[in-house]
Amino acid sequence: MTNNNMWIEGLAAQLMIAMLLLLAVSASLTANDRPSAANAEVKIDNFSFGPETVTVPVGATVTWINRDDIPHTVVSTDGVFKSKVRDTDEKFSYTFTKAGTYSYFCSVHPKMTGKVVVK
Numbered sequence: 001m002t003n004n005n006m007w008i009e010g011l012a013a014q015l016m017i018a019m020l021l022l023l024a025v026s027a028s029l030t031a032n033d034r035p036s037a038a039n040a041e042v043k044i045d046n047f048s049f050g051p052e053t054v055t056v057p058v059g060a061t062v063t064w065i066n067r068d069d070i071p072h073t074v075v076s077t078d079g080v081f082k083s084k085v086r087d088t089d090e091k092f093s094y095t096f097t098k099a100g101t102y103s104y105f106c107s108v109h110p111k112m113t114g115k116v117v118v119k
C-alpha cells in the first residue's frame, strides 16, 4: 500500500510540473503576440498624416515615419507626446497606455493634423 501511495504522489507531482510548464509557455506566447497585432504605423507624406485617424487597443505602439522630403514633427495637442523634428525616413514611436482620443499636429505645419483613438 505504501508503495502505491508513493507512486500516486510521484505522478501528481509530475502532473503539477507539466501544468506549470504549459502555463508558462502560454503566458509567454500571449505576451509576445499582443504587441505585434496591436501596433500601427502612420506615414507622413505630402504634408499629411495617413491614415489621418488610427484606432488601436490600449498598450499599442504607434510609429510615425516621415516619407516626405520635408522635415515634420508629431506633437500631441494635449502635450501627451512630442517628437523631435523628423527628417525624411526618420521615425517617432509612442506607446498608448490609456484609452482616449489623442489629437496631434505637426508643429512646423500646424494645418497638418491627425488623431489616435485608443480603446
Ligand SMILES: [Cu+2]
Pocket (backbone or CB within 6 Å): 047, 071, 072, 073, 106, 107, 108, 109, 112
Ligand atoms: Cu510638417
